[in-house]
Amino acid sequence: MTDPNFITKNFRYSEFDAEHAPADVKANLHNLCTAVLQPLRDALGRSMIVTSGYRPGDSDSDHRNGKAADVKVAGMSSRELAAFVEDVRHSIDTIGGDDAPWYDQLIWYDSTDAHPDTHVHLGWRGAQNRGMLLHAIRPAAGKTHYERTKP
DSSP, rough: OOOOOEEETEEEEETTTTTTHHHHHHHHHHHHHIIIIHHHHHTTTTEEEEEEETTOOOOSSGGGGGGGEEOTTTTTTTTHHHHHHHTTTTTTTOTEEEEEEEESSSEEEOOSSSSOOEEEEEEEEEEEEEEEEEEOOOOOSSSEEEOOOOO
16 A cells, blocks of 8 residues: 655655645645656655645745755765756656656755755656756845856
């Protein structure tokens, strides 16, 4: 019997704060984990920490509908994790076929004095994936802006 608390073999709904989320959000989290996070975790061969998952009140984010998560890996900077994702993305077989982008957005957030947390945002929209690779620039004051770049 399958444990209903697990999304995939290494991810639980509780890691995404989604134990009581609506069915459509849980379905989106299942797709995100199956297509992106679990294959990435398998390629890494180490645990990933979900720092932010389902955020129902976040109107400007795919987190609100279970289509994105922020993750980090102990011992890896966000830039190193983003580079790893880019290095392995063509070798991971996921839903969408060879020509479809593997993820919708990959955004890496570096640690700064004003923002010591570091993580990588990964999103998945299936056939609508844009394959956007962005670096978040977080000034001490003011709004975060994003640059298209390579890690």
